[in-house]
Amino acid sequence: MPDRRLIVLFALAVSAMLAFMTVGLRGNLAFVLELRGLKLLALLQVAISIAMSTILFQTVTANRILTPSIMGLDALYLLGQTAMIFSLGGLGYAALGGGWKFTSEVLLMMLLAMALLWPLLRSRTEVNLMLLAGVTLSLLFRSLTQLLSRLLDPNAFAVVQTSSFANFNAIQTDMNLFGTAVTLAAALLCWRARHVLDIIGLGREAAIGLGVNWTKAIAALLLLVSVQVAISTALVGPVAFFGLLVSALAERIMPTHRHGLLLPAAALIAIILLVSGQTLLEYALDGASALGIVIEFVGGLVFLFLLFFGSRK
Amino acid sequence: MIVIENVSLTYRGTPILKDIDLSIPKGGITALIGPNGAGKSSLLSLIARLQPIQTGAITVDDLSVASTPSRKLARHLAILRQEGAVASRLTVRELVGFGRYPHHQGRPGSEDLAHVDAALDEFDLKPLSHRFIDTLSGGQRQRAMVAMTFCQATDYMLLDEPLNNLDIFHARQLMRLLRRIADERRRTAIVVLHDINQAAAYADRIVAMRNGRVIAQGAPEEVLNVAVLEEIFGYRMQVERMHGKPQVLHHI
Numbered sequence: 001m002p003d004r005r006l007i008v009l010f011a012l013a014v015s016a017m018l019a020f021m022t023v024g025l026r027g028n029l030a031f032v033l034e035l036r037g038l039k040l041l042a043l044l045q046v047a048i049s050i051a052m053s054t055i056l057f058q059t060v061t062a063n064r065i066l067t068p069s070i071m072g073l074d075a076l077y078l079l080g081q082t083a084m085i086f087s088l089g090g091l092g093y094a095a096l097g098g099g100w101k102f103t104s105e106v107l108l109m110m111l112l113a114m115a116l117l118w119p120l121l122r123s124r125t126e127v128n129l130m131l132l133a134g135v136t137l138s139l140l141f142r143s144l145t146q147l148l149s150r151l152l153d154p155n156a157f158a159v160v161q162t163s164s165f166a167n168f169n170a171i172q173t174d175m176n177l178f179g180t181a182v183t184l185a186a187a188l189l190c191w192r193a194r195h196v197l198d199i200i201g202l203g204r205e206a207a208i209g210l211g212v213n214w215t216k217a218i219a220a221l222l223l224l225v226s227v228q229v230a231i232s233t234a235l236v237g238p239v240a241f242f243g244l245l246v247s248a249l250a251e252r253i254m255p256t257h258r259h260g261l262l263l264p265a266a267a268l269i270a271i272i273l274l275v276s277g278q279t280l281l282e283y284a285l286d287g288a289s290a291l292g293i294v295i296e297f298v299g300g301l302v303f304l305f306l307l308f309f310g311s312r313k
Numbered sequence: 314m315i316v317i318e319n320v321s322l323t324y325r326g327t328p329i330l331k332d333i334d335l336s337i338p339k340g341g342i343t344a345l346i347g348p349n350g351a352g353k354s355s356l357l358s359l360i361a362r363l364q365p366i367q368t369g370a371i372t373v374d375d376l377s378v379a380s381t382p383s384r385k386l387a388r389h390l391a392i393l394r395q396e397g398a399v400a401s402r403l404t405v406r407e408l409v410g411f412g413r414y415p416h417h418q419g420r421p422g423s424e425d426l427a428h429v430d431a432a433l434d435e436f437d438l439k440p441l442s443h444r445f446i447d448t449l450s451g452g453q454r455q456r457a458m459v460a461m462t463f464c465q466a467t468d469y470m471l472l473d474e475p476l477n478n479l480d481i482f483h484a485r486q487l488m489r490l491l492r493r494i495a496d497e498r499r500r501t502a503i504v505v506l507h508d509i510n511q512a513a514a515y516a517d518r519i520v521a522m523r524n525g526r527v528i529a530q531g532a533p534e535e536v537l538n539v540a541v542l543e544e545i546f547g548y549r550m551q552v553e554r555m556h557g558k559p560q561v562l563h564h565i
Contacts, residue, residue, distance in 0.1 A: 195419025199411065205363050205394045210465070211387025211415040257402045 003261055009268035016276040024283040045183040046232045047270035052190045053228035054243030055266050059197050060221050065306050067243040072138025073229040074238040079141045080108040082148045082160050090156030106230045113226040186228050194259040201257055241299025246270045248302050314339050320369035322355055329355045331525040341517035342495050342502045346509055347545055351522040353505045357471050361392035387415035391465035393458055395474045405457045406442040412464030428464055436460040452483035472504045488515045509561045513537055521545050533559055
């Protein structure tokens with residue numbers, strides 16, 4: 001039987017989606033509904049990918065403050081993207097088409113993530129050190145991205161620029177079908193890993209003692225996180241603190257370590273926040289502010305709060 | 314039987330274990346004793362594949378520790394390390410239930426639940442089963458951790474200093490419990506102990522180590538004598554016999 005809190009979250013998520021589809025409808029109904037439907041699909045992908053990748057990452061690193069974006073994973077994605085535009089040229093990149101573009105970007109990112117983050121994660125270094133290394137790494141990725149974009153011609157630079165800021169109003173909808181398939185596959189893999197994740201939460205030695213192949217499991221999970229970060233960054237650009245906000249809320253609403261409950265709860269909370277926030281700002285308040293800014297503001301506050309007042313591990 | 318052949322371990326150029334050859338028979342309690350840094354915990358973690366074997370070979374009931382899949386080994390061998398921090402939002406029941414993971418991979422059946430109930434009963438944890446781990450006292454938490462190891466239902470249980478942080482009451486209680494499990498359920502326990510007299514009272518065999526080597530092994534009466542103890546710990550201590558068992562007056 002599903003948990004009562006999950007049912008409430010699910011109901012809230014569904015009503016947020018209904019509101020998104022119906023608030024302030026005018027004009028050609030079929031056209032507006034299709035447009036909003038595509039947007040909603042993209043928002044759902046972003047919400048699920050960010051929520052699950054954050055929970056996974058926090059379990060693997062055994063702390064509740066780090067998120068993939070704080071560790072610079074989305075900056076890494078942008079670096080890969082810029083490097084591709086750099087080597088192929090703006091036109092060549094645009095000619096690649098949604099699916100191929102995304103696939104090659106994801107593969108490049110997985111490669112880079114394994115090469116750079118693997119040594120850090122393997123030994124589960126102290127949180128402070130990881131945090132410092134993460135901030136430094138993401139700064140490095142951003143600087144490299146900037147360096148590359150300085151070397152680009154203006155047309156190619158315009159392509160880079162549109163993708164380097166979080167933007168929920170101009171979501172890339174060209175890879176909807178492919179992205180949905182990847183998101184679903186990744187979410188399914190997360191769900192199937194829920195029991196192993198519970199065990200991994202016990203720590204390396206206890207997990208090995210219980211028969212988990214630690215190195216293999218951690219590598220697979222890191223790759224999964226990379227894919228999910230790639231999806232959300234490809235769709236809306238880098239969002240630094242949203243994952244943290246979602247995981248912190250999920251933990252307070254679900255006082256459990258069980259990923260069978262934590263993963264769906266986090267995904268539902270992310271959907272509620274993202275979809276209702278976008279409904280409110282875009283349709284009810286007529287675009288008074290950008291959702292990205294609001295989310296970063298609130299998420300940043302949560303991050304500071306967790307840093308100052310500590311969090312249960 | 315656990316067979317350790319020719320095992321050496323070096324950490325950053327410092328030798329930790331030197332050419333260990335040791336057989337630990339099935340059944341009963343084997344105590345590993347020796348001063349800090351003798352290599353007891355390292356030996357235990359090599360047997361439990363927590364770190365890779367550098368040289369030599371270890372087999373557990375003819376399963377090679379280096380090449381047997383971790384999942385299969387987890388049904389033959391359970392280990393409890395002396396690490397303090399456990400995820401806090403776990404109830405005692407959930408923690409003990411994790412011991413069944415190697416058997417059900419996340420989907421506990423009725424047999425698994427029966428094992429958990431039996432373990433909770435055996436370790437007197439029934440009244441605490443719904444308490445969160447971080448609300449327990451040190452002794453209760455240690456008992457829960459040992460219960461989880463017990464619940465794994467393996468032939469061999471490796472316990473690294475299980476008496477750490479326990480007062481004399483709880484230390485005695487845990488040793489008596491181990492003795493009962495070894496006697497009634499035919500489980501083999503290999504325990505790192507600092508208290509020589511606990512080893513003398515409850516172990517069937519003692520393996521004494523110093524500086525990465527096995528100095529002596531055998532029944533408590535054979536190992537715990539003035540000469541061997543001086544070789545291991547570096548000072549003379551008086552050994553008395555009480556109720557037919559050696560008593561080491563190591564503190565005076």
